[in-house]
Amino acid sequence: MKKKITLIGAGQIGGTLAHLIALKELADIVLFDVAKGIAKGKALDIAQSSPINKFNVNLSGTDNYEDTKNSDVIIITAGVPRKPGMTRDDLLGINLKIIKQVANGIKKTSPNAFVICITNPLDVIVMALQRYSGLPKNKVVGMAGILDSSRFIYFLSQEFKIPVQKIKSFVLGGHGDSMVAMLGSTLIDGKAITDLVKDGKIKQERLNEIVERTKKGGAEIVKYLEKGSAFYAPAAAGVEMAESFLKDLKKQLPCAAYLNGEYETKDLYAGVPVIIGSKGVEKVIELKLTNDEKMNFKKSIESVKELFNAARKIDKDLN
Numbered sequence: 001m002k003k004k005i006t007l008i009g010a011g012q013i014g015g016t017l018a019h020l021i022a023l024k025e026l027a028d029i030v031l032f033d034v035a036k037g038i039a040k041g042k043a044l045d046i047a048q049s050s051p052i053n054k055f056n057v058n059l060s061g062t063d064n065y066e067d068t069k070n071s072d073v074i075i076i077t078a079g080v081p082r083k084p085g086m087t088r089d090d091l092l093g094i095n096l097k098i099i100k101q102v103a104n105g106i107k108k109t110s111p112n113a114f115v116i117c118i119t120n121p122l123d124v125i126v127m128a129l130q131r132y133s134g135l136p137k138n139k140v141v142g143m144a145g146i147l148d149s150s151r152f153i154y155f156l157s158q159e160f161k162i163p164v165q166k167i168k169s170f171v172l173g174g175h176g177d178s179m180v181a182m183l184g185s186t187l188i189d190g191k192a193i194t195d196l197v198k199d200g201k202i203k204q205e206r207l208n209e210i211v212e213r214t215k216k217g218g219a220e221i222v223k224y225l226e227k228g229s230a231f232y233a234p235a236a237a238g239v240e241m242a243e244s245f246l247k248d249l250k251k252q253l254p255c256a257a258y259l260n261g262e263y264e265t266k267d268l269y270a271g272v273p274v275i276i277g278s279k280g281v282e283k284v285i286e287l288k289l290t291n292d293e294k295m296n297f298k299k300s301i302e303s304v305k306e307l308f309n310a311a312r313k314i315d316k317d318l319n
């Protein structure tokens with residue numbers, strides 16, 4: 001039987017997700033949006049490309065949660081994106097309200113779904129989504145680390161002029177300015193980046209600039225676009241998570257996952273490597289961090305905690 005993916009939010013990311021999922025024939029697709037016309041219009045537009053691209057999935061648009069019933073995967077992008085000059089945290093108040101509505105909508109209709117949240121500020125919104133919906137913690141996860149890692153790897157490939165496939169790295173922690181690029185685990189064509197710095201192949205200052213650019217990778221795009229934020233790379237990252245779940249690929253992916261003591265963090269969502277398979281988040285992988293990475297990860301966790309406390313003040317239901 002064909003699988004069913006519901007996309008809550010049919011905006012820039014939602015539409016791109018639908019297109020990628022259709023091209024990969026991962027599942028039938030329901031686009032849900034409070035703006036019903038956008039959901040229906042995009043579903044029809046993508047469906048009309050199926051004779052050209054030769055995919056065989058069903059696409060529909062709706063503003064009724066009944067139509068999303070029994071989804072295998074739900075990807076949430078409902079919310080407001082950043083405008084130039086805004087941080088992700090500035091979106092908290094408005095997106096928290098939206099996510100509460102979404103949680104109420106999906107908990108009754110798709111209690112067994114694997115739910116991937118993309119709405120920002122990511123770590124706090126995914127944590128709120130899990131609390132509001134009451135869905136199992138291993139089935140509610142946030143998309144951030146794959147995107148941040150992908151940005152970092154792309155910038156490194158440009159710097160070293162080698163293909164992205166030859167670079168291994170990832171970015172952990174909160175999806176904000178405090179995210180942590182794992183330099184201790186970064187390999188450029190099999191060589192540790194820390195050795196390349198020692199050998200003078202790249203200056204530490206230049207590497208620091210690339211890390212900074214990665215942290216501000218989203219803001220750079222917001223500034224160019226003027227209206228809205230990045231959507232191609234975020235959608236590609238969301239699809240990788242959905243695919244690993246649906247096909248039980250058990251890929252190790254950096255995602256915002258619930259931590260219950262791992263990385264010395266309890267009862268909080270943050271970006272860590274996890275295994276995603278048919279049971280959802282099947283395992284949190286505990287890496288050995290360097291002292292610097294440990295310190296920066298801790299700082300990042302503190303800022304997620306701080307923002308979650310701000311969310312609690314906005315909505316007492318989160319206490």
Ligand code: APR
Pocket residue numbers: 008009010011012013014032033034035038077078079080081082091095098101102118119120121228229230231234
């Ligand atoms: N239920 C469903 N959909 C909603 C709701 C709601 N309560 N509120 C808003 N939406 C829809 C909007 O109608 C809009 O079509 O969410 C969609 C969001 O789309 P865009 O504005 O194009 O935003 P997008 O670029 O897709 O980003 C969405 O993901 O990366 C984050 O920061 C980004 O929080 C933002 C989210």
